[in-house]
Amino acid sequence: MTAESIRLCIKRKDNPKNSRLLYLHHKGFNTIDCLQEYTKLEGNNNDSHYLGFTDRPEELAHLPRPPTFGQVLSMRGNALCASGHYRKLVVSKNHALLSLDKRDICSEERQCCAAWGCAVDGGGSFDDADAAGRRALQEIKTKRMKTNAKKRSEIFSDSSSRHWSGSRVMGIIKGSIGCSREVEQLRKVVEDQRLEIYRLKDQMTKSEPTTGPIGEGENWDRSCDTDSADSEQDCGYSLEDNQRMAERANAKLVARLERDDALRRLEGRSTQSKTRQEGGKSSDLSRAVCCSKSAGLENIDTFSLKPPLPPKV
Structure with missing residues (x-):
């Protein structure tokens, strides 16, 4: 480590004596020397040189030791x-x-x-x-x-609770069941729930109608009779509904025919008035034409060909 080698390491080469930092690390220096002229140094980035002063391995014990060192x-x-x-x-x-x-x-x-x-x-x-x-x-x-x-x-040592081994194992695992008293309480609760379910099932079966097998017992014959009567009554209701619908359809058809007849009458009256204004025998011709048009109709009204009455004031 000479003055020339140090000059090559400094950053400012114009005024080396005013340099505050020396980059001497990774240069391979064994000893530190020739730094007397550098009076304004603040650091040299060569902290690892302290290991060069150790003469015995026991001194490494004074180095800081992290808690995870060696794990x-x-x-x-x-x-x-x-x-x-x-x-x-x-x-x-x-x-x-x-x-x-x-x-x-x-x-x-x-x-x-x-x-x-x-x-x-x-x-x-x-x-x-x-x-x-x-x-x-x-x-x-x-x-x-x-x-x-x-x-x-x-x-599984307790033979009386062998049926409840699954719940007991889960209880031991979770820490919720620790003694036989809690197991007995759990057993009583489950038994009460089971009896309640059976009671509800009995009530449901009693509320439903009981019928015997096919062809046996009076209940079965009575149920068959009621079923046939219900079916006949349903059929009667459907026939009455169909009859009402047919009557309504006929009424609509009659109303439409009457409306068509009224329109034809109005057409005949308009043509009759026009022919009367023209004079001559046009009225007889219109009467004949109207009669020829309505020859195929039934229940012809005879007074429909009369001239219209004047409006009332």
């Missing part, structure tokens, strides 16, 4: 990952490790790796260590099965 480790790309039994070795040596290479470490894996590490440290081969790990895993499974069997026996 998460990622060694991807390291040559150690290619070696055999890498994960077992790392987990067995680091008891505080929680995640290795973005993969969590469970309690079962930790116990198996601990058994494997003890076998290796005791001077055994890797095969013996693998066998010890398998034995530890089998012990864990056996212990878990015994615990589950004990819990099941506690749940």
Whole structure:
């Protein structure tokens, strides 16, 4: 670290003595020297040089230690990952490790790796260590099965509440049912609800009419008679309705025919008045024409061809 090398690192080269910052990091300097002329320095961005003054590894204990230090480790790309039994070795040596290479470490894996590490440290081969790990895993499974069997026996031990095992299991899981007294209360409530349902069903069946099977009993014959009478009465009502509708249609037809006759009479009167004004024998001709037009009609009115009366004032 010389004056020339420092001059190359400063930012302002015109007046180096007034420089406040020196960018000396990542330059590979082993010692710091030749900085006597730089009296206005505020920082040199070389804080990592403090590690160069450590002579013993024990001094590293004074460095700040984060709370999660040593719990998460990622060694991807390291040559150690290619070696055999890498994960077992790392987990067995680091008891505080929680995640290795973005993969969590469970309690079962930790116990198996601990058994494997003890076998290796005791001077055994890797095969013996693998066998010890398998034995530890089998012990864990056996212990878990015994615990589950004990819990099941506690749940189904009461023979009187065997029918209510499902609700009791759910109650134990949720923490709502903790003693046999609550189970008895629940049983009474369910029994009362069941009796109430049966009572309502009986009332519904009593309110409905009871009829015997086909061809048996007086009730069945009486029901058949009432059904036939109802059907005949319905048919009578429908015939009367049809008759009324036919009468209404006939009345409408008669009214329309009368209206047409009135229109024809008016046409005849208008033609008769015109012919009378012209004089001559036009009145007789119009009478003949009107008679020829109405020759096919029935009930011809004879006074319809008379001249109209003058209006009243």
